[in-house]
Amino acid sequence: MMTTRFIPALVLGAALAVSGCVGTTDVSRDIGPDTIPVIENIEIQDWDVAGVEVIVPSDLTSSEANTIKPRADIVWREDPIGDRHAQVAALMSAALEPAFEAVDGATPVIVTLNVSRFHAQTQRVRYSNIPSEQEIEFVMTIRHAETGALLSGPTDVDLTFPALGGNDAVAADAQGITQRIRINERLQAWVAEEFIGPVNTPLLVASN
Template identity: 40%
Template sequence: MKNVTKIVKMIAAVGLIASTAACTTVETASRALPIDAPLAGAQFSPEPIYIQPDFKVVDINVSVPKSLTVSEANTYKPNADIVWRGDSYGNRYEQVQAVLETGLAAGVQSFDGAQEVVLDVQLVQFHAQTEKVRYTFGGEHEIIFAMTVRDAQTGATVVPLHFVDATFKALGGIAAVNAEKAGVTQKVRIVERLAEVISTELQQPYTF
């Protein structure tokens, strides 16, 4: 049932970002179309053309929809989209948005390519640890977001909407306690993970 809910959230994210992007997109790379979609008068080579990215990220738009559910339950697996204990109790939407912005911004700093681009990012799931999980077996930090890469000058879609899974293994038990003592909090590890994932993601070849 939880997997079905996650799929529904992903579909909703696709619809929301796609409708927003439609207002600004001038043209779209053919990767966004079904592989067998015919285009009148167009001729395609039998093999896709792979383009090596040469990006410079000039802006990152991060959104955390209020339609995502939040849980403060101290259970092993709260049934919610957002579970976050890395900040004091407060607005979890704003807190996880700040974490995403910090991690993604750190990950794109080294990019100084010829093409200036904008990243449109929408959170799908941010499932960090509850106290109960963190001080027992650890589990995973489950983080998924939807992303589109657009040309900063024209607004044209460069890399179409797709999902990025930044899920990784969390520390648990004595390892979590020792990490906390050393200043390596959940937030520190998640920011570092997001930086690593976005850096890798933006170096992946895309197709036309």
């Protein structure tokens, strides 16, 4: 049975340099939710994902400022004001656990994701026409679940994708397509692409 651990307050090394949630001209970031960056040094293995750990280091900064581009590693608004580190860990784990359940091979592994940046939209940006992004960045390692041997990584993963804004965001909200839903889909599509390969089945959507 797959186990999941949230680790929102583990103090690790300095966080990666941050980049803004506002849109950029860098063509490497001009990708849609259905375009998943492939990690070149990982091949699809005969792995059975026994557990996933989402680590959100306590030294990542967070902001509640309703500005265009808060200077922080964590920006999240779709939960009540509280421990944003724990909220990000819970959100990502809820999305990833059902996706990793489908990775069912012979070698039991633990997948650890060490979050370096989780930058969603502020209210000001979401309901404006300012181009913006959902930034999801982490470092992934994969270890043998029984021996602890390192099988892959550490590997930098950047799943940043364009966010909806203005009238598009209002229309999406009316259909229940929140930032949370789109982030869930992004994470789950990445798991399918990296660990399973192309599939023609609908993406799983984690419950709140």
